[in-house]
Amino acid sequence: MARSIYVRHTVEQVFTLCKEVLAEHPLIVVSNRGPVEYQLPLNNAIGSSQPRKRSSTVSTALNALFSSTDFSWVSSAMGEGDRRIAEQAGELSVKPPLPGFRTSLRFVVTPRRAYHKFYNIFCNPLLWFLQHYMWSSPYTPNIDASVYDAWDTGYVIVNQSFADAVVAEAKGLSNSPLVMMHDYHLYLVPGMVRKHLPNAVLHYLIHIPWPTPHIWQLLPANMRNAIFDGLASCDIIGFQSELDAHNFLSCCHTFLLDAEVNFEQGTVKISGHTARVHIYPLAVNAEEVRQIANSPRAQEYEKRMETTITERLIVRVDRAEPNKNVVRGFRAYQLMLQRHPELLGNVKFLAFLAPSRTHIKQYERYLQEIDEVIRDINRSFGKPDWQPIQAFYENNYVQAIAGLRLCDALLVNPVNDGTSLVAKEGPIVSSKKMVLVLSEGSATYDQLKDVALTVSPADIEGTSKALYQAISMSQDERDRRFKALLAKIEQEDALWWLGTQFEDIKALSSRRTKR
Numbered sequence: 001m002a003r004s005i006y007v008r009h010t011v012e013q014v015f016t017l018c019k020e021v022l023a024e025h026p027l028i029v030v031s032n033r034g035p036v037e038y039q040l041p042l043n044n045a046i047g048s049s050q051p052r053k054r055s056s057t058v059s060t061a062l063n064a065l066f067s068s069t070d071f072s073w074v075s076s077a078m079g080e081g082d083r084r085i086a087e088q089a090g091e092l093s094v095k096p097p098l099p100g101f102r103t104s105l106r107f108v109v110t111p112r113r114a115y116h117k118f119y120n121i122f123c124n125p126l127l128w129f130l131q132h133y134m135w136s137s138p139y140t141p142n143i144d145a146s147v148y149d150a151w152d153t154g155y156v157i158v159n160q161s162f163a164d165a166v167v168a169e170a171k172g173l174s175n176s177p178l179v180m181m182h183d184y185h186l187y188l189v190p191g192m193v194r195k196h197l198p199n200a201v202l203h204y205l206i207h208i209p210w211p212t213p214h215i216w217q218l219l220p221a222n223m224r225n226a227i228f229d230g231l232a233s234c235d236i237i238g239f240q241s242e243l244d245a246h247n248f249l250s251c252c253h254t255f256l257l258d259a260e261v262n263f264e265q266g267t268v269k270i271s272g273h274t275a276r277v278h279i280y281p282l283a284v285n286a287e288e289v290r291q292i293a294n295s296p297r298a299q300e301y302e303k304r305m306e307t308t309i310t311e312r313l314i315v316r317v318d319r320a321e322p323n324k325n326v327v328r329g330f331r332a333y334q335l336m337l338q339r340h341p342e343l344l345g346n347v348k349f350l351a352f353l354a355p356s357r358t359h360i361k362q363y364e365r366y367l368q369e370i371d372e373v374i375r376d377i378n379r380s381f382g383k384p385d386w387q388p389i390q391a392f393y394e395n396n397y398v399q400a401i402a403g404l405r406l407c408d409a410l411l412v413n414p415v416n417d418g419t420s421l422v423a424k425e426g427p428i429v430s431s432k433k434m435v436l437v438l439s440e441g442s443a444t445y446d447q448l449k450d451v452a453l454t455v456s457p458a459d460i461e462g463t464s465k466a467l468y469q470a471i472s473m474s475q476d477e478r479d480r481r482f483k484a485l486l487a488k489i490e491q492e493d494a495l496w497w498l499g500t501q502f503e504d505i506k507a508l509s510s511r512r513t514k515r
Helices: 011-024 057-061 080-089 112-131 144-168 187-198 220-231 242-255 288-292 296-308 328-339 360-382 397-408 422-429 460-472 475-491 495-514
Strands: 025-029 036-040 050-053 071-076 103-108 177-182 201-205 236-239 260-262 267-270 271-278 312-319 349-354 390-393 410-411 433-440 453-455
Touching: 011 495, 025 144, 036 080, 080 103, 103 144, 103 288, 112 144, 144 187, 177 187, 187 201, 187 220, 201 495, 220 242, 220 271, 236 242, 236 495, 242 260, 242 271, 271 495, 288 312, 288 397, 288 422, 296 397, 312 328, 312 422, 312 460, 328 349, 328 360, 328 460, 349 397, 360 390, 397 422, 410 422, 410 460, 422 433, 422 475, 433 460, 433 475, 453 460
Parallel strands: 025 071, 025 177, 071 103, 177 201, 201 236, 236 271, 312 349, 312 410, 349 390, 410 433, 433 453
Antiparallel strands: 036 050, 260 267, 267 271
16 A cells, blocks of 8 residues: 655644645634533633633644644534533634634534434444444444434434534635544545535544454444445545555445445545545654643652652553553553562552543443452552552543653553554653553554564563563663654654645645646
8 A cells, every 4th residue: 555755844844834735725624522612610601601722632633733824623512611602603613712723613513412322322332342343243232223313313413514514614715625524423524525515625534443344344234335435535534554544445345336446556436536545643742742741730740659659660541441451451460470579569550541431331341340450459469568550540641641751661552542642652751761562453553563562462471571571671772772762753743744644635636736
C-alpha cells in the first residue's frame, strides 16, 4: 500500500500549508464531542452558561489551529449547558466560544431519546466493542429488535442531523468546504453530505482499530453496507495503522460488490468516485506536554510521589476499559514478583486508571476485576510498610503526567487499540530515561516497535519477562533505547501529523484542478 510521503516542515511552513489549502477550501471539523462544553451555573440562571475547554483526542490534536485559523466545528450538544447555548444561537454558530479561539461552534441538538439510542445502545456497547474485537462471537453480540431500533431511530437520525448541520454551515461559504470528520459515531455523515455538497473535500479520520471482514459480518448487512457506503463517499480516509487500512480495503472488497479496490494504491472506486486510504497515527505536541509536566500543579504531585517512592517504578496510564488489558498487565507484574522475590519492596507499580462508561455493564464488571486483582496482589506480596500496586481511580491528567516523569518502565499493553498517546507522552516527560513495554495490539506498535520492548497482548509470560528486562536494563542500553525512542516521537509529532494530512489534501485539490 502506498504511504504518504511527507518531509518535515517548520511550524511556519505547516501553517502556511494549512492556509493555502483553507484559502481554497474553508474548513469544517465534525466530531461527536466538541472542543468546548457549556456548564450551567449552580443557580441555573438563564443566559449564564459558561464555556470550558474540553479535553479530547480530537481537540488536543487540532489545538495548534485554534488560535491561528478561522474554521467551523460541528459537534453534539451533549449537556444542558450546550443545549441552552444552541437554543440561544438558533441556526447560527457560536463565535468564538473562548479567548484565543478563532473557531466557531455549531451544536447539533437531537432528541434526548434518539441520542441515548445512538450513543448508549449502538455506538458504545455495539460498534466500539466490534471494532476493538471485544465480542465473544459464539455468545455476543445479540442483534435484537432494540439494536435495529437504535440504528433506525438513533444512529441514522443523529448522523442525518450532523449532515444537515454541515450543509447549513457550508451555505455561507464562497468555496466548497473541506469537511474533516472523526471517529466511529458518524460513519453515515459523508454519504449524506456528498448528496448536497458534491464538490466538498470529505476527509475522515478513524481513531480506533478497523477489524477484518469476519468481524464486520456480525452486523446485519443493511447496517454494515450503509457504513461502508458512507465512508466510500469520502475523498480521504485516515487510519491509525497499516493493518487497519488493509482491513478496511478488504472489507470494501468483500461488502461493496460494485467497488474497484486497489490494495497497492490504497483506493476504493465506486460510482465514478475514488476514495483514498492513508495512515495518520495520532501524535502529541511535545512542547505542550512538557509545559504541563513543568507546571506548578504537576511538580506538586511529583513531590508528593517522590516522598513515598524510593524503589524502581512501573507505571501505566489508561482508561479502565476492557481493551486496555489492565488485568493481564497486573498478572504479568505478579508473575515477575513470584519469579524474583528480591524485587519485593524494590519495584512498585503505579496505575493511573480513569473510570470510563461505568453505566455499561461490561465496563463496570471490568473495573471490578481490576480492583480484585490489585487486592489479590497486594494481599499476597504486600508488607505493613509497602504495597506493590497503588491505583489512582480518577481522571487526573496532570497527576498521571507527574507519575510518568518518575517511572523506570511504562507498560502499554492493550489487546486492540488505536494510537496509544501515553506511549508517546511518557518518554517526552521522563526524568529517568524510561523503557517502554509496548503491545503489538496498539496501533503505536507500527511506529515504535524498533525502539520499545514489544509483547503480544495475551502473553503474560512474555510481558513479565519484558517488565523484568525493563527494570534491570543496564544504563548504557537504557540510554541508547531512550534516545532512539524520544527521537522517533519528536520526529513524528503533532506538526508532522497535521502537515501530512494537509499535504495529501493539497495533492488531492491539485488533481481535481487538473481534471
